[in-house]
Amino acid sequence: xxxxxxxxxxxxxxxxxxxxxxxxxxxxxxxxxxxxxxxxxxxxxxxxxxxxxxxxxxxxxxxxxxxxxxxxxxxxxxxxxxx
Numbered sequence: 001x002x003x004x005x006x007x008x009x010x011x012x013x014x015x016x017x018x019x020x021x022x023x024x025x026x027x028x029x030x031x032x033x034x035x036x037x038x039x040x041x042x043x044x045x046x047x048x049x050x051x052x053x054x055x056x057x058x059x060x061x062x063x064x065x066x067x068x069x070x071x072x073x074x075x076x077x078x079x080x081x082x083x
Contacts, residue, residue, distance in 0.1 A: 001072055004051075004072045005069065005072045007047070008075075009024055009068060011043045012024070012043070015039045015043065016033055016035065018034075027067065028067060028068070029066040029067055044071075053078040054078070055074065055075070
């Protein structure tokens, strides 16, 4: 799962334009670091493409997925279920 966390951190870094990869904790929310809902949606689409998975809205409680680590857990579950 570490590679998924790193990939998401890199996407966040691309969005906010700051070197946050080393600074982000597991408790920092996307909103805290400057990722808005449009950026978040675009990031999720990139993640889907990169990992060749579908993150279907009805299956995921998106309102609870507000940190990098929570999103990484969801992605990791989908990646593992596709293997």
